[in-house]
Amino acid sequence: MSALIMIQGTSASAGKTFLSAALCRLLAEEGYKVAPFCVQSGREMVPLPGGGEIGWSQYMQAEAAGSTAVSEMNPLLLKTISDTAYEVVFCGKNMGEMTLKEYRSFLSTAFNEICAALTVLRQNYDVVVVEGVNTPVELHQPELDLANMRLAAEINAPVLLVTDIDRGGMFAYVVGTQALLQQHQQQLIKGVVVNRFRGFKDKLQGGLTMLEELIKKPIIGVLPYLNNISLQPPLVMSAENQKNRQQAYVLLSQALRENLDIKFILELIQQKK
Amino acid sequence: MKNAEKKAAAIMVQGTASNVGKSAIATALCRIFSRAGYRVAPFKSWNMALNSYSMPDGGEIGRAQGEQAEAAGIEPTVDMNPLLLKPGAPGQTQLFVRGHFYGNVGYTHHSQEAYLSFCLKVIRESFAKLRQEYEIIVLEGAGSPAEINLKEQDIANMKVAELASAPVLLVSDLSRGGAWAAALGTVMLLSETERRRVAGFVMNKFRGDDTFLPSALKVLEKQTSLPVLGVVPYLQEVNLAEEDGVFDNSDSLYGKQEAATTEQKGPERFDALADAVENALDMPALYKLLELPMGGRL
Numbered sequence: 151m152s153a154l155i156m157i158q159g160t161s162a163s164a165g166k167t168f169l170s171a172a173l174c175r176l177l178a179e180e181g182y183k184v185a186p187f188c189v190q191s192g193r194e195m196v197p198l199p200g201g202g203e204i205g206w207s208q209y210m211q212a213e214a215a216g217s218t219a220v221s222e223m224n225p226l227l228l229k230t231i232s233d234t235a236y237e238v239v240f241c242g243k244n245m246g247e248m249t250l251k252e253y254r255s256f257l258s259t260a261f262n263e264i265c266a267a268l269t270v271l272r273q274n275y276d277v278v279v280v281e282g283v284n285t286p287v288e289l290h291q292p293e294l295d296l297a298n299m300r301l302a303a304e305i306n307a308p309v310l311l312v313t314d315i316d317r318g319g320m321f322a323y324v325v326g327t328q329a330l331l332q333q334h335q336q337q338l339i340k341g342v343v344v345n346r347f348r349g350f351k352d353k354l355q356g357g358l359t360m361l362e363e364l365i366k367k368p369i370i371g372v373l374p375y376l377n378n379i380s381l382q383p384p385l386v387m388s389a390e391n392q393k394n395r396q397q398a399y400v401l402l403s404q405a406l407r408e409n410l411d412i413k414f415i416l417e418l419i420q421q422k423k
Numbered sequence: 424m425k426n427a428e429k430k431a432a433a434i435m436v437q438g439t440a441s442n443v444g445k446s447a448i449a450t451a452l453c454r455i456f457s458r459a460g461y462r463v464a465p466f467k468s469w470n471m472a473l474n475s476y477s478m479p480d481g482g483e484i485g486r487a488q489g490e491q492a493e494a495a496g497i498e499p500t501v502d503m504n505p506l507l508l509k510p511g512a513p514g515q516t517q518l519f520v521r522g523h524f525y526g527n528v529g530y531t532h533h534s535q536e537a538y539l540s541f542c543l544k545v546i547r548e549s550f551a552k553l554r555q556e557y558e559i560i561v562l563e564g565a566g567s568p569a570e571i572n573l574k575e576q577d578i579a580n581m582k583v584a585e586l587a588s589a590p591v592l593l594v595s596d597l598s599r600g601g602a603w604a605a606a607l608g609t610v611m612l613l614s615e616t617e618r619r620r621v622a623g624f625v626m627n628k629f630r631g632d633d634t635f636l637p638s639a640l641k642v643l644e645k646q647t648s649l650p651v652l653g654v655v656p657y658l659q660e661v662n663l664a665e666e667d668g669v670f671d672n673s674d675s676l677y678g679k680q681e682a683a684t685t686e687q688k689g690p691e692r693f694d695a696l697a698d699a700v701e702n703a704l705d706m707p708a709l710y711k712l713l714e715l716p717m718g719g720r721l
Contacts, residue, residue, distance in 0.1 A: 162600035233631040250632045284600040289639030291631075319440035319567035319609065323601050326608025329646070350514075350530060357572025364612075 482522025
């Protein structure tokens with residue numbers, strides 16, 4: 151069975167997809183055979199060569215890892231119909247339209263199959279980089295728990311929490327996220343990655359030290375605001391934009407090496423092997 | 424002698440982050456209280472913004488305060504945003520004091536005692552002036568009050584609540600995730616004195632399914648011993664601009680504000696926003712915080 155690492159966030163758009171893609175690339179450079187995984191995708195879908203579809207994020211992360219995208223990387227595809235209704239595709243099967251209520255009861259039966267998809271990946275790769283959905287503490291959306299801490303606890307994955315400093319309130323988001331988790335869930339969080347920092351690092355350092363003391367977890371690094379790197383889905387898939395993405399993956403991995411404690415992350419993965 | 428002075432009541436809107444909807448909530452409160460017959464003025468001590476609201480006499484204040492004055496049905500004055508910073512060269516900002524350019528400020532200034540006490544003096548004077556002229560002041564904070572690395576130099580949030588003796592509504596944004604964590608975390612990072620200033624939470628930009636909303640509210644209320652004073656729905660068409668979004672590249676910055684202003688003129692153009700917020704908030708609790716009758720002066 152492969153090693154695991156999971157990325158969860160303190161808000162939506164904190165940088166989970168971005169950090170997961172960067173880790174996929176970096177671990178591939180380290181010689182691992184890497185697969186991305188995320189329980190669900192609600193964004194743009196990409197058709198797979200063997201039929202079926204995959205969410206853009208995992209497609210792109212597989213590309214970053216130099217691996218071929220397969221449907222197991224994304225067992226649950228949600229096409230939003232409204233705020234409270236989805237069209238659901240589960241492990242390649244179209245389940246039709248569901249209200250949120252129907253979706254919640256469907257999810258309660260789907261966990262084993264989701265884990266089975268992950269197991270297929272774990273048997274075929276050295277490391278699986280698992281991305282969470284939104285945050286692990288959306289109290290009014292309990293259906294998201296399955297894609298975050300329920301899964302992390304089931305597979306005992308070390309979790310890195312990524313947080314967006316650019317919009318302000320970062321310390322509160324981190325402290326509050328940890329405080330809303332149960333103790334066994336808190337223990338799965340191994341460290342925090344601060345994302346989208348711009349400004350003067352010397353002004354931040356004192357705050358980071360205070361934060362480490364408050365949450366009793368290390369800050370693994372501070373990633374700068376990389377607005378020159380875009381991993382948004384292209385309007386049309388072409389060789390040209392794929393080439394551009396390959397350059398972006400190189401820059402991403404480089405940014406991790408320059409700003410994160412990579413040794414710490416590699417040790418997390420090796421412990422898990 | 425103090426009791427003989429006529430002094431406005433004050434209430435302050437702070438947020439768990441930038442762009443959580445502080446300005447929109449403050450704008451709505453200005454309109455709500457004004458409709459109830461009170462003389463209301465907005466106040467934001469310190470603003471960092473690229474764009475500003477130009478007044479007839481040439482002075483500049485934050486856009487949101489200009490707009491809030493409109494919502495309150497009054498003429499904006501420079502005292503409503505006495506300190507305005509505009510980004511210039513990297514690490515440099517232009518400081519505007521009461522609407523007019525005062526000088527360039529380097530980033531090291533922000534932590535200097537002389538600079539901070541100068542700023543606090545300006546804030547205190549402008550606020551005192553408004554307080555003599557109005558019945559309610561709706562204050563707006565900037566960013567988050569829980570930036571633990573910048574707490575000493577934060578002259579936009581809790582220090583201002585303190586000098587204004589204003590109860591604080593803490594706004595958290597449900598639309599971007601992490602709102603419960605941010606609300607709880609912010610309160611956890613405040614000092615005991617600051618925490619006592621927080622009157623409750625406003626959970627903003629809610630949409631979707633509300634089945635589990637009551638239980639979520641209960642968790643937050645239990646963990647903080649503070650009430651949630653309202654859940655405000657996501658209001659696409661009246662999503663006004665935040666002023667402190669200098670670095671924000673998101674679509675919500677000024678586009679939607681333009682959309683909100685439409686053709687309508689006058690304070691009535693804020694009525695849809697005010698109605699939605701008034702329906703969502705526990706207004707009796709807010710009037711109780713202000714120590715004013717809910718029926719107003721009409």
